[in-house]
Amino acid sequence: MTDRTNHLPTKPAPGKAARPPKRAYHHGDLRAALMRAALALIAEHGVKGLALSDAARLAGVSVAAPYRHFKDKEDLLAEIAAEGFALFRDALAVASQKSQGDKVKGLAEMGAAYVEFAVQHRSHFKVMWEGGISKAEYPKVEQPAYQAFLLLRQAVIGLLPKAKPERQQALVSAAWSLVHGYATLMLEHELDVVAGAQSDMKQLRQSIHLLLDQFAAK
Amino acid sequence: MTDRTNHLPTKPAPGKAARPPKRAYHHGDLRAALMRAALALIAEHGVKGLALSDAARLAGVSVAAPYRHFKDKEDLLAEIAAEGFALFRDALAVASQKSQGDKVKGLAEMGAAYVEFAVQHRSHFKVMWEGGISKAEYPKVEQPAYQAFLLLRQAVIGLLPKAKPERQQALVSAAWSLVHGYATLMLEHELDVVAGAQSDMKQLRQSIHLLLDQFAAK
């Protein structure tokens, strides 16, 4: 039953003739393989439905093997969350560069990037927000998460540089809440009950502009 | 007043005497007791951390007893979600009545009620949204959830009765996303990184008005 030669999408093949991925005892890159396996399983069964033993089986190793690379299951999830937040931060950074001139547009870009990330990295996103990972306990997670927040904050405050701090803070939490709520509701298909025929991303951009354009007006 | 007959911590008291609230075989209202026990445990350890067996122990029965009242653990969670959505819907309904004259204020009230519910019914709210309950599978959950949505939708559309449907829909999803995102981020203490000294609810009302006041302007 257990196909020990199957390392997931086995991507290596950097050389020539694909050496039969016959894995002998040592895997080679089990750590990464386990993370990919976990992500694949989460995409299928949700975070709650992830069994570490399934990830191990999918990677073609014994159920005890993961413990050579992760302290426990939560540690694996934390690693995925950390990776996710790093990707997330980078995506937001790219978006923030896009429209340097038009600050309103820049913020809208960032909001779109926020939601787009959630869609394109569903599993990462779910682990990041509903993985139950305590950021205080995992600095590896908190660090990129905080950097991502700072990018968002900067983009919002850039619109109202002279406003009172309370107003800036209200705006920051409002903008964050808007895009975060949109992303989470969409991932759970809750927004299906709202939408007409338009696509999710079109609907999103409409919502974002509807609200963020107003930010500039003030 | 759901206090039936305090069945939670029951001590057999091997000695004689004492007519302690000795529960004789039949509990009396185990179904409700289990739901309360589960909610208490969820408040402490989160949805993920809930063990059905712990709820049983807390209710003073054997670990098999819950299966006389719930098909499985998910069924218990679905029941809690259904109860939560019913309370939620009622809370939104009350809020929608409050400011019949001023529609903008009415919507702000509803938004505040949304978040206030999340705070005051933390455990219910968490089960409702991160419990992993499929609404298609549990009509008992979907029904009150949909009614709650309709209340929110009605409040939003009431502001723009003549607008084009796409615009109305964008507004509905935006308003929903805003309050939902705010509620979820706040429950996870993510907003702590934003806030100054102001309280959560004050911050919320500021955010809501900041955005919802604009709704009326259009």
Add this chain to the structure above:
DNA sequence: GCCCTATGTGAAAGAGACTAACATTAATGT
């Protein structure tokens, strides 16, 4: 080649979800 250590394995303990067979009580009908 040899040793050290990183990495993988099987076995087993412990916990939680669930089931089956049995026990006790509450309800109901006559």
Add this chain to the structure above:
DNA sequence: ACATTAATGTTAGTCTCTTTCACATAGGGC
């Protein structure tokens, strides 16, 4: 009243998953 039946609890056991432990294997530096 009393017997039958339906509800509701219990004990014991199975299954799966998490985690640990002692042991096996391989790769790299000397």
